Amino acid sequence: MMQMVTLGVAILLIAFIIWWFFGKHEEQTEDAQIANNQQETTVVVDGGYSPSTLVLKKGVPAKINFQMNDSTACLSHVVFEKLGIDKDLTKQKMTQIEIPTDRAEEFDFACGMNMFHGKVIVKN
Amino acid sequence: MKLSNMWKFWISLILAIPMLLQMIMMPFHWMMPAYNWVAFITTTIIMLVAAAPYWKSAWAAFKHHNANMNTLVAVGTSVAYFYSLFAMVTGREVYFESAALVTVFVLLGDALEERMHNSASNALGKLLNLQVKEAEVLSDGQYIKVPLEKVQVGDLIRVRPGEKVPVDGVVTEGATNINESMVTGESMPVTKKAGDAVIGSTINADGMIIFRATKVGKDTALAQIVELVKKAQTSHAPIQNLTDKLSGIFVPAVLIAAISTYVIWFVFLGAPAVQAMLFAVSVIVIACPCALGLATPTALMVGTGRSAKMGVLIKNGQALEEVNMVKTVVFDKTGTITAGKPVVTDVIGDQTKVLQVAASLEESSEHPLANAVMAKVSDAKVAYPKARDFKNIEGKGVKAVVNGEKASIGSDKLLEDYQISNQMKTKMAQLQNDAKTVVLVGLSGKIIGLVAIQDTPKKTAAKAIAELRSRGLKTVMLTGDNQRVAQAIGKQVGIDQVIAGVLPNEKADHVKALQQSGKVAFVGDGINDAPALTVADVGIAMGSGTDIAIESGEIILIQNDLLGVVRALDISKKTFNRIKLNLFWAFIYNLIGIPISAGILVGIGLQLSPELAGLAMAFSSVSVVTSSLMLNKTKIAGDHDAQQVAA
Numbered sequence: 060m061m062q063m064v065t066l067g068v069a070i071l072l073i074a075f076i077i078w079w080f081f082g083k084h085e086e087q088t089e090d091a092q093i094a095n096n097q098q099e100t101t102v103v104v105d106g107g108y109s110p111s112t113l114v115l116k117k118g119v120p121a122k123i124n125f126q127m128n129d130s131t132a133c134l135s136h137v138v139f140e141k142l143g144i145d146k147d148l149t150k151q152k153m154t155q156i157e158i159p160t161d162r163a164e165e166f167d168f169a170c171g172m173n174m175f176h177g178k179v180i181v182k183n
Numbered sequence: 184m185k186l187s188n189m190w191k192f193w194i195s196l197i198l199a200i201p202m203l204l205q206m207i208m209m210p211f212h213w214m215m216p217a218y219n220w221v222a223f224i225t226t227t228i229i230m231l232v233a234a235a236p237y238w239k240s241a242w243a244a245f246k247h248h249n250a251n252m253n254t255l256v257a258v259g260t261s262v263a264y265f266y267s268l269f270a271m272v273t274g275r276e277v278y279f280e281s282a283a284l285v286t287v288f289v290l291l292g293d294a295l296e297e298r299m300h301n302s303a304s305n306a307l308g309k310l311l312n313l314q315v316k317e318a319e320v321l322s323d324g325q326y327i328k329v330p331l332e333k334v335q336v337g338d339l340i341r342v343r344p345g346e347k348v349p350v351d352g353v354v355t356e357g358a359t360n361i362n363e364s365m366v367t368g369e370s371m372p373v374t375k376k377a378g379d380a381v382i383g384s385t386i387n388a389d390g391m392i393i394f395r396a397t398k399v400g401k402d403t404a405l406a407q408i409v410e411l412v413k414k415a416q417t418s419h420a421p422i423q424n425l426t427d428k429l430s431g432i433f434v435p436a437v438l439i440a441a442i443s444t445y446v447i448w449f450v451f452l453g454a455p456a457v458q459a460m461l462f463a464v465s466v467i468v469i470a471c472p473c474a475l476g477l478a479t480p481t482a483l484m485v486g487t488g489r490s491a492k493m494g495v496l497i498k499n500g501q502a503l504e505e506v507n508m509v510k511t512v513v514f515d516k517t518g519t520i521t522a523g524k525p526v527v528t529d530v531i532g533d534q535t536k537v538l539q540v541a542a543s544l545e546e547s548s549e550h551p552l553a554n555a556v557m558a559k560v561s562d563a564k565v566a567y568p569k570a571r572d573f574k575n576i577e578g579k580g581v582k583a584v585v586n587g588e589k590a591s592i593g594s595d596k597l598l599e600d601y602q603i604s605n606q607m608k609t610k611m612a613q614l615q616n617d618a619k620t621v622v623l624v625g626l627s628g629k630i631i632g633l634v635a636i637q638d639t640p641k642k643t644a645a646k647a648i649a650e651l652r653s654r655g656l657k658t659v660m661l662t663g664d665n666q667r668v669a670q671a672i673g674k675q676v677g678i679d680q681v682i683a684g685v686l687p688n689e690k691a692d693h694v695k696a697l698q699q700s701g702k703v704a705f706v707g708d709g710i711n712d713a714p715a716l717t718v719a720d721v722g723i724a725m726g727s728g729t730d731i732a733i734e735s736g737e738i739i740l741i742q743n744d745l746l747g748v749v750r751a752l753d754i755s756k757k758t759f760n761r762i763k764l765n766l767f768w769a770f771i772y773n774l775i776g777i778p779i780s781a782g783i784l785v786g787i788g789l790q791l792s793p794e795l796a797g798l799a800m801a802f803s804s805v806s807v808v809t810s811s812l813m814l815n816k817t818k819i820a821g822d823h824d825a826q827q828v829a830a
Contacts, residue, residue: 062450069446073439080435084248106243106253129243130236131253132188132293136300143414171300172476173423174251174430175244 088112093119098160104137104148105129108168108177115181117163123179125154136171145171188294191233195287198225202280219271222279226264234260234286250434252473256289258438259468263793266460278461278793285468285797292801296473299808300481313365313384313405318349321393338396342387350383351398359390366405367741368494368750408741411496415487420500422762423479426769430472437470437777444781461793465780469796470773473804478765481811486758489815494741495751502737505721506755510701512651512748513694515715516662516669518708519725520676520745521638525551527559528619528639531610532632535565537624541634542567543585544592544624548575552622555636580622591625592634601625607633618671638672645676647745652679654752661685661693661715690715706748707736723748753819761814765807772803 087110091100098121103109105128115121125137127148138145139156148154158166158179166179186194202222205215215221234256241257244250263282270277319326321339334340334350342348348361360372363385372388375381381394383403400406441463448459483500490497497503517523530537542560545553546567560567570583570590580593591598595611601623607630614621619635648658659680662669669683682693690707691714697703698720705712705719716722716735724736725743738755740747776799778784780791791799 066446066450069442069450072442076435076438076442079245080248080250081432082248106240106245107247107249109247111247129240131240132297133240133252135297138417140417140419141414143410143417145413145417171480172252172430172473173427173480174472174476175249 086110086112088114090114091116091121096120097122099124101126102177103128104134106134107175111177113177113179115158115160115179117160117181117183119160121158121160121181123156123158125156127152127154133172134170134175137168138171138173139166139168141166186232188290188297192287192290192294195229195233195283195290198229199280199283199287201225202283206280219277219279222277222283223267223271226267226279226283229283229286230260230264233290234264234282237286237289250438252434252471254434255437255467255470255472256285258441259464259793259797260285262460262464262467266457276457278457281461281464281793284794288794288797288801292473292804295801295805296477296808299805299812302812313347315347315349315384319343332400334396334399336396336399339393340396341391341393343391344387344389346387348381348383348385348387348394350396351403352381352383352394352396354379354381354392354394357390357392359392360388362386362388365492366408366494368492368747369742369744404741408491408496411498411739412487412491415491415497415499416484417480418483418499418501420479420483420504420759420762422504422759422766423500426475426479426766430476433470433472433475437467440470440777440781441466448782462780462782464793465782465791465796466777468793469776469780469791469800471769471776471800471803474769474772474807475766477804477807477811478769479762481808482758482761482765482814485811485814486754486761489819490751490754490758493747493750493754493819495747495754496739496741497751497755498737498739502721503755503758505702506704506738506752507759508702509656509704509721509752511657511659511697511703513659513661513697513703513705513715513719514678514745515690515705515707515712516660516664516672517638519706520644520660520678521640521672523638523708525555525620525636525638527555527634528637529614529635530559530632531607531614531635532624534563537632537634538563538565539567540585540590540626540631541592541622541624543570544581544583544590546570547573548581552620552636556622556634559634585626588627590627592622595621595623598623598625598630601628601630603630616667616671618668640672640676641743641745643744643746647749648676648678650746650749651752652677659697661690663687688714691718694718704748706745723751750819757817757819758814761811765810768810769803769807772799776800776803 089100089110091098091113093116096119098115098119100113101124103126113123125148135149136145136147144156146154146156160181163181163183168177169175201215205218237253237256238261241253244254260282263278267277267279267282315331317328317330318334319341320329320334326341331349339355340349340352354375354377356377358376361375361381362372363382364370366382366385375392384405444466445459445463448454448462449456487497514520538560541556542565545556568586570585572584574582576582576597579597580591582591611621611633614635619637622634622636623630624632624634651658658678659682660673660678661682663685664683666683669681673681685693690712694703694705694715695718702720704721704723705715706723706725707716708725713735716724721738722736723738723740725740738751779789780796782790
């Protein structure tokens, strides 16, 4: 009897894992606030990036603040591959990164091991 | 207060000592008094101090539908901890030590890895530290010290012996030797005099010079190199695509494997629930996505940093990977294999007399051949009289009057009516067969001598090509010269194939044709070879000093030295092989570790407890980073520093 219940629970758990991690999910998107020809936005780093997609306006100088709320090694670095940026976020609570906005393009960012991903979209 | 991982590790380790003691004494049937309470209290503190951050991060990731290393650590430790709580209350055997020791080992792994990661990215910091803080700039007739940021293009800057050159520029006064090894990788000091380019951050050895700044701030060679290396270090190699795909599903897959392990042991094999749980926890703890994730980026970081120090800039991981598949290396001739500057190779006849007359005639000419003659004259320190009544015969040569006698220099067409000895005639044929351009020097109706001129191969060209051939690569030379000249140069440097008579716009087509038989690397000077550099699978652009052709080519050689091609190939191969080795290790580790943890070898008595699984996991990611760091020590052909260390 115990065995049958265990088997049932296990199958349900596996089904849940597949649905939860591999199903389709809405991603958080946020537009940057513009003030005095400067746009700034904050990404909270805690078990991932929230929001994970940021939209910036083309032509307005932009800064992204990474707010570190996670103390494990996994998310300690943020890497912007195209920009050649590899920043250690653990040195201070807020790490500011400047993003060039002279062209409409996308910049992917990820943690040091490429397990967590985010994206910056520069739009007209 | 925020504790670093190293601190958390030490605190946890000290707290775990009673449990470690109990584990060691277990075979001797010694039981610590009130062990359950001791274990419960120490483990609870460890969980709060050290494991809770993992739980918190894992939970936050879970809410984002994400799972990573932290998820595995959190599930593994919390299952062991909370089961033990339940067991303590209900009077069963506890497993606090599993929860505690897994945490200790994971922390150790994280702390070590962090430390080594920092030293891997250190190469860049070292490059940036090369910059000086101030410069002596001429202002109102005096040299005064100003901060580096204030230096502007056009400023005159004084550099004393032993000081660093602050920015890029051109020497206007003085002569010295400069050690440029930190930027170009060239270990021998380079002699500089007025008109020569100097590179910022290089060290002035023995003379005082004054130079005019041409590039400052982020335009200097060093700033550009640092920028390029940064991008290379964060770039991706195509080989990573597989691990990137895998890492997305890795952790959920491991969780499913752990549940299956539990079900198989408990439901199908009838093992006790506790035993089945320990197997499942071991599976979760031993699985290591970190090793997979670290395999490529750490090796890329070390490899590109090391190559930059040798004067080889590899733009990205893709270039590094492609170089390994190259079968043919194609060279442009002028400026790449040869110096691109014709020099006098032979003077036939009375050396002094011939050079005197030649110099008088060529003194005011702008022709490249005239420059070669004048360079030779100044080398030989020959004094010469002024000529008069110049007559420039387009495409043939120059006529004038030297010391009252009619003199000419030029091709045989110009000097048709001059007398020439048979000996001179044979010499001339010989020199022409060696693909040299022969200029005749005539005085008073007689040919008094010959000057042979050739664009000669660079000193290291033959050695570099021999090295490439010994690595099984086919070498090809492309040139616009005629077949005879091309063959002669090709023979001097020992190249496999010579393609002559190529128009500048046809170079790219020839590269395409050669691509039919495998990947092609094209080596050119980056200025007029841009199309060929782009078409080739790997474009290798040669720079010289401050003019680094950053835009063209995937690999940039800072020195104008063909051995750089060999170095680029070597370091790329070593780095790529290291990536493959790292990935192989990371895959094998997981492929073998997970089944053993699940208990498939219990039949032969091999079984991994959760704490051993935790140790293995920590070791695996640390060993991958260590392996990448070893790239700093491997021997690369032509790397002077490494050889000095070895000697």
